[in-house]
Amino acid sequence: MKKFSLLALFSLAAAFSFNAQAADRVGDFFLIDDEGKGHQLSKYAFNKAVVIVSQQNGCTDNQQNIARYKQLRTNFDHRGVSFVMLNASDEDSREDIIAEEAVWNYDLPIMDDDSQLVAESLGIEKAGQVVVVDPERMSVLYRGPMPAQWARAPLGEVLEAILADGADSRDMETVNVDMETAEGCAVEFPARDAHLADVPDYETEVAPILIERCTGCHVEGGIGPFAMNSHMMIQGWSPMIKEVIMTNRMPPMQVDPTVKTWVNSGNFPIEERQTLIHWINAGSPRN
Structure with a gap:
């Protein structure tokens, strides 16, 4: 693996099942969020990375990780990383998404992927998955869970790698980390x-x-x-x-x-x- 600390990543193998492959590519897309604001991936190119959290109403993984999402954002949003959520459920309407946000206060824009086409392109298979994208190269660098100790997990390693001085995502691979489907988090396509x-x-x-x-x-x-x-x-x-x-x-x-x-x-x-x-x-x- 390039631009990563191999020793650090392999030391995580006992706790996380992951693999790396040539970086997946994703095309540009445009979605509207729960507040009616538009988000186009290419317009985030001024940032080093975009963290996309797959969300679905009733997903226990999302609900239990709210504090961790906010902590991750606090640690990285001032360093050139943007954070959004993406709802690709074929059962959640825009009104449903707005109601869920009002109750749980994710405090992140929730993009409404009503056609599910963006989730498909990102390789999202369930709610609770976190996807890290380089918006300039349109490459997926991480796909996996929101770990409790993200700083010592592949998610933290990937974010630090892309933010490192002289980092070039062309030298990076997609890190895929296995994760279970929590209650209410299965997404059908x-x-x-x-x-x-x-x-x-x-x-x-x-x-x-x-x-x-x-x-x-x-x-x-x-x-x-x-x-x-x-x-x-x-x-x-x-x-x-x-x-x-x-x-x-x-x-x-x-x-x-x-x-x-x-x-x-x-x-x-x-x-x-x-x-x-x-x-x-x-x-x-x-x-």
Whole structure:
């Protein structure tokens, strides 16, 4: 492992089961939090790291670790680390998230990942997981629990490593630490699992969404920068299509539905976003 104290990490092996691998990459994304404020990962690039805590209403792991989250933030937020939570539960509405915060006072922004697509990209599988991301390199450096003694655990080691003088996350790996699923912390991903088992069909599922949501502009002579006039064209542009969907840049004129809606808004239904992104993740197949 590079940029880490191997002796320090291996001395933790008896208490923590972890492994390191080439750093996972994550794409940019945009989410709205419980106060209606927007968060885009790339806009955190002025920081050395972003700590993302997976949250779900009723998760005992979240509730029992509130003091530790706040202590971790106190120790690192003045050193160039930002802290947010992410709720990817398909059962928790924005109103539910707001109510949970009012009771438990996490005192962290709780991003509402209603499509679950950001949690999927971060490799989150349960509430209570902590993910450390380098927002400039878009790399995941830690994925695991919030330990009681974080300073002597891989989480603390990773944060200190990225903040060290001369540190470069290109020399760092993703540290994955095993953790159990606490009561109320299991997160189900029904759309992901369904699309992994049966990839969305281009002709009957994907193309109709593109025709309805995109081809008003993306046609020959239209204001879109390319025409969605063939599968080959769409497949070639699929990385860009994924990026603009994940950052809410497209379709244009999207409005937070908890604030205001109107008939011609560009809001992208959750099911359609999931279908398109999962199809792209599968390689944008023709059949």
